[in-house]
Amino acid sequence: MVWEYISDYFNLRSVLLCSATFLVISWLLRRPRNMPPGPWSVPILGSLPYLVFVKYMSPMEPHRMFEATARKYGHIFSLNAFGYHVVVLNTYEAIKEAFQNPLLNDRPINKLGNDIETGVATACGESWKQQRYFSLNTLRGFGVGKRSFEEQISMETKALLDEIKIRKDQPFNPQYLIVNAVSNVICAVIFGQRYHYTDEDFIELFTNLNQQVKIIGSGGLLLFIPIMKYVRPELFRLFLENRERLAQFINKIINEHRIHHDPEHPRDFIDVYLTEIEANKEKLQPSHLSERTLNITIGQLFNAGSETTATTLRWALLYMMKYPDIQRQVQQEIDNKVGRDRLPQLSDIPNLPFTGATLLEIQRIVTVVPSGLVHCAAEATMLDGYTIPKGTFLFPNLWAVHHDPKVWKEPFQFNPARFLDSSGNVVQRPELIPFSTGRRICLGENLAKMEIFLFFTHMIHQFTFLAPNDSSKLSLEGISGLVYQPKPFETAAIPRQ
Missing domain, CATH: 1.20.5 (Single alpha-helices involved in coiled-coils or other helix-helix interfaces)
Structure with a gap:
C-alpha cells in the first residue's frame, strides 16, 4: 500500500x-500574435530542423532556401532561430517599407562579449548617427564618391593593368590582384598609403578578411546569436583569430599616425578621427568617437570598401569569359566611343549604355550580398499589416528581389538588354538594390560604383579575358557567406592591340 x-x-x-x-x-x-506566418519550430533549435530538412531534400544556398520558403508562407515570413524571432523579406516593396521605418534600422546587439557593435556599420541609435555623419563627411572631404576622386582610382587601375601584363597570356587566378587593387583605393584614404601587390603582410590580411566573410555567414548571423559559437566552435575560433590579426594590423598603423599627427594638416581618415577625439576631450563633450570605435570602424570600412567591390569585379570577368559575345560587344562600344588612344573615364558613362547595362545585369544576377546585413526592431512596429516585436531580426533577401519573375522576365538568364530602353539608353530599375536601400544603405555606394566602372572598363579596354579551357565548362556557382563569391578560377588575359 x-x-x-x-x-x-x-x-x-x-x-x-x-x-x-x-x-x-x-x-x-x-509565434507572437499577428506575426508573419512561417515554418514549424522545435524546442531550443527553433526552425533549424525545418531548414535542414529543406536543404537535405533539395540542396541549395541560404538565399535560395529563403526564396523557396517564401513561396509557401508568403513574401514576408518568420522563423525561430534558437529562440530569436527572425523575419525574412523577399520583395522590393517589403524591404523598402521596412528600411524606411526608423524603428527597423537598428542592428542586433552583439552577443559575443566584444565591441563589434560600436563600429559605424553595426552601431545603433545616436552612436550610429554620429559615426555615420562623421564618416560620410570625412570621406567626402577626401573626395570619396566625387568625380575628383577619379584620378586616385585610375592610378590604381593602371597599376593593376601593369600586374596583369606581367602574366603574359599565361593563366592566373585574378582574385588577389583585384582585391589588392581595390583595397589600395580605400587604403589611400584611410591609411594614407597603398601596398605593393607582393606585400606579404597585406596578402595575409585580405586572405583573413576573405575567410571572415565566409565564416560569418549570410546576414552576419554568427555575431548576434550566442549559441552559434557552440554549433561550429572551430569556425568561431578561426573568426576570433582573424579578427585579432586585423585589429593588430590596424592598431600598428594608428600608433604610427600618433607619432606624426598634425591636426592642422590631416593626411587621411585616421588623422581626422584622432583630431576629433582630442577636440571632444578638450570640450568635455560626450562622444561616440573613441580609439576603440576608430579601430573597429576602420576594419569595417576596409572590409566593405574592398571585399564586395573586388568580388563584383571577379564575377564580371567570369561572366565575360562565359559570354564572349557580350565581352566583344562591350569592347566594340568602348572602342567606338572612347577609342584606343586613352582609357575610359567617368565622363564616358553616358556614351557607353551597353557597358553600363552589362554591369547592372552582373550585379543583379549575382547579387554579391544576397541576404544583406541583418536589421533589428528597436521597438514593436507594424510592417505590411504584420506586428514586428521589439528585438526581431530582419533579413532582406536581396537575391529574391533580383530574381523575382514578376519584376524580371526570365530572371535566371544573363541579359544586359533588360537594362536598355527602345532607344538604347540605360534604364535604372528601382528594384535593383545591390547596396540595399533605406537609411542604412551602403556607406560606400558611390565609391563602389565608380570603382566597378573604371576597373572593369580599363581591364576590358586593354585585354580580352579567355577561359584557359572550354568556356562552356566554366561554373557560375558561388560560395555562400556574407559575400557571395565565385569559386576560384583562372583566366588568360590577351593584350589588345
Missing part, C-alpha cells in the same frame, strides 16, 4: 513536470 502511494505520487509528479515543461516550451516557441 505504501509502495502504491509512492508510485502514484511520483507518477503524478512526472505528469505535472511533463505538463509544465510542455507549457514552458509551448510558450517559448509561440
Whole structure:
C-alpha cells in the first residue's frame, strides 16, 4: 500500500513536470500574435530542423532556401532561430517599407562579449548617427564618391593593368590582384598609403578578411546569436583569430599616425578621427568617437570598401569569359566611343549604355550580398499589416528581389538588354538594390560604383579575358557567406592591340 502511494505520487509528479515543461516550451516557441506566418519550430533549435530538412531534400544556398520558403508562407515570413524571432523579406516593396521605418534600422546587439557593435556599420541609435555623419563627411572631404576622386582610382587601375601584363597570356587566378587593387583605393584614404601587390603582410590580411566573410555567414548571423559559437566552435575560433590579426594590423598603423599627427594638416581618415577625439576631450563633450570605435570602424570600412567591390569585379570577368559575345560587344562600344588612344573615364558613362547595362545585369544576377546585413526592431512596429516585436531580426533577401519573375522576365538568364530602353539608353530599375536601400544603405555606394566602372572598363579596354579551357565548362556557382563569391578560377588575359 505504501509502495502504491509512492508510485502514484511520483507518477503524478512526472505528469505535472511533463505538463509544465510542455507549457514552458509551448510558450517559448509561440509565434507572437499577428506575426508573419512561417515554418514549424522545435524546442531550443527553433526552425533549424525545418531548414535542414529543406536543404537535405533539395540542396541549395541560404538565399535560395529563403526564396523557396517564401513561396509557401508568403513574401514576408518568420522563423525561430534558437529562440530569436527572425523575419525574412523577399520583395522590393517589403524591404523598402521596412528600411524606411526608423524603428527597423537598428542592428542586433552583439552577443559575443566584444565591441563589434560600436563600429559605424553595426552601431545603433545616436552612436550610429554620429559615426555615420562623421564618416560620410570625412570621406567626402577626401573626395570619396566625387568625380575628383577619379584620378586616385585610375592610378590604381593602371597599376593593376601593369600586374596583369606581367602574366603574359599565361593563366592566373585574378582574385588577389583585384582585391589588392581595390583595397589600395580605400587604403589611400584611410591609411594614407597603398601596398605593393607582393606585400606579404597585406596578402595575409585580405586572405583573413576573405575567410571572415565566409565564416560569418549570410546576414552576419554568427555575431548576434550566442549559441552559434557552440554549433561550429572551430569556425568561431578561426573568426576570433582573424579578427585579432586585423585589429593588430590596424592598431600598428594608428600608433604610427600618433607619432606624426598634425591636426592642422590631416593626411587621411585616421588623422581626422584622432583630431576629433582630442577636440571632444578638450570640450568635455560626450562622444561616440573613441580609439576603440576608430579601430573597429576602420576594419569595417576596409572590409566593405574592398571585399564586395573586388568580388563584383571577379564575377564580371567570369561572366565575360562565359559570354564572349557580350565581352566583344562591350569592347566594340568602348572602342567606338572612347577609342584606343586613352582609357575610359567617368565622363564616358553616358556614351557607353551597353557597358553600363552589362554591369547592372552582373550585379543583379549575382547579387554579391544576397541576404544583406541583418536589421533589428528597436521597438514593436507594424510592417505590411504584420506586428514586428521589439528585438526581431530582419533579413532582406536581396537575391529574391533580383530574381523575382514578376519584376524580371526570365530572371535566371544573363541579359544586359533588360537594362536598355527602345532607344538604347540605360534604364535604372528601382528594384535593383545591390547596396540595399533605406537609411542604412551602403556607406560606400558611390565609391563602389565608380570603382566597378573604371576597373572593369580599363581591364576590358586593354585585354580580352579567355577561359584557359572550354568556356562552356566554366561554373557560375558561388560560395555562400556574407559575400557571395565565385569559386576560384583562372583566366588568360590577351593584350589588345
